[in-house]
Amino acid sequence: MPASNARAMAKARNLDCDAVCLDLEDAVAPEAKAEARAALVAEVQAGGFGHRRLVARINGLSTPWGHDDIAALAQAPVEAVLAPKVDDAADIQALSAAMDAAGFAPDVALWVMIETPRAVLALERIADCAATTRLAGFVLGLNDLAKDSGIAQLPGRGAFLPVLTMAVLAARANGLVILDGVCNAIEDTVRLEGECVQARDSGFDGKTLIHPAQLEVCNRVFAPTQADLAEAEAIVAAFADPANSGKGALRVNGKMAELLHLTQAERLLAKAAAIAAR
Numbered sequence: 001m002p003a004s005n006a007r008a009m010a011k012a013r014n015l016d017c018d019a020v021c022l023d024l025e026d027a028v029a030p031e032a033k034a035e036a037r038a039a040l041v042a043e044v045q046a047g048g049f050g051h052r053r054l055v056a057r058i059n060g061l062s063t064p065w066g067h068d069d070i071a072a073l074a075q076a077p078v079e080a081v082l083a084p085k086v087d088d089a090a091d092i093q094a095l096s097a098a099m100d101a102a103g104f105a106p107d108v109a110l111w112v113m114i115e116t117p118r119a120v121l122a123l124e125r126i127a128d129c130a131a132t133t134r135l136a137g138f139v140l141g142l143n144d145l146a147k148d149s150g151i152a153q154l155p156g157r158g159a160f161l162p163v164l165t166m167a168v169l170a171a172r173a174n175g176l177v178i179l180d181g182v183c184n185a186i187e188d189t190v191r192l193e194g195e196c197v198q199a200r201d202s203g204f205d206g207k208t209l210i211h212p213a214q215l216e217v218c219n220r221v222f223a224p225t226q227a228d229l230a231e232a233e234a235i236v237a238a239f240a241d242p243a244n245s246g247k248g249a250l251r252v253n254g255k256m257a258e259l260l261h262l263t264q265a266e267r268l269l270a271k272a273a274a275i276a277a278r
């Protein structure tokens with residue numbers, strides 16, 4: 001949400017979301033940047049966001065505002081800084097170094113928008129920076145990518161599928177969180193649900209949203225279903241059964257289950273437990 005929108009930031013404290021991203025970049029007009037920056041810092045310092053993780057999207061370092069954004073956020077209680085329009089590994093190194101120099105606590109992560117054609121072509125080099133910098137997350141920005149590439153944002157997102165898949169693989173190879181881009185069609189819940197299903201099935205951890213009306217669909221799609229949970233529980237129970245001790249492959253409800261499926265089942269159950277705890 002725009003950090004220039006006081007009402008939205010107030011509402012964020014009660015929204016059913018896992019993270020709140022306060023934006024200083026494209027959702028804030030140039031003439032409102034300084035005021036929004038001050039408002040963002042005041043909001044996060046006021047607290048009250050509960051379990052919601054706080055992320056601040058800054059302006060790029062090459063803009064008139066980026067360095068001031070970093071300086072203002074250094075002492076603010078955000079868990080991640082989200083940087084827009086990175087192109088390659090050098091941008092990640094510069095952002096991480098700027099955060100170090102500004103005095104950010106070591107556990108404040110750097111997330112970056114993947115939203116330029118160059119970033120897509122450099123996904124592997126960018127993701128590899130996780131080993132040596134604060135980089136911990138990717139967020140797709142298909143609006144900017146559409147603008148700079150000419151790829152149309154059509155229902156089904158067919159032309160973007162290679163980007164979605166390659167971004168997920170680059171993230172997974174380096175232990176990064178990865179969130180899908182926004183769905184601009186606020187009232188089109190069918191399109192939103194389609195994008196959420198596509199993102200979930202492509203391996204994304206979640207989806208970024210622009211309006212409270214989008215929360216229910218997204219939370220529902222990304223949560224494990226009862227059938228998913230029953231299958232995971234059956235796999236865990238089968239491997240825990242002493243009769244199966246020492247076996248690497250089992251038949252569970254008509255399907256093969258190996259130890260890798262046990263790992264997946266345990267991950268799914270942990271996700272369900274985290275949702276329930278929230």
Ligand SMILES: CC(C)(COP(=O)(O)OP(=O)(O)OC[C@H]1O[C@@H](n2cnc3c(N)ncnc32)[C@H](O)[C@@H]1OP(=O)(O)O)[C@@H](O)C(=O)NCCC(=O)NCCSC(=O)C[C@H](O)C(=O)O
Pocket residue numbers: 001002005007008009011012023026027113115140141142143144145181182209210211212
């Ligand atoms: C898109 C909007 C401008 C729509 O605004 P509006 O029509 O005024 O909304 P509503 O009247 O329907 O709002 C109803 C109530 O909900 C609150 N609200 C609206 N949006 C948010 C929000 N994002 N977070 C929290 N609360 C919100 C309103 O205050 C109303 O509350 P109430 O007074 O109680 O009725 C607007 O939704 C908006 O600004 N959305 C976010 C825009 C944004 O943050 N953009 C940046 C992210 S998109 C991105 O990253 C793209 C990426 O870079 C890329 O390249 O793809």
Ligand SMILES: [Mg+2]
Pocket residue numbers: 026084113115141143144
């Ligand atoms: Mg963008």
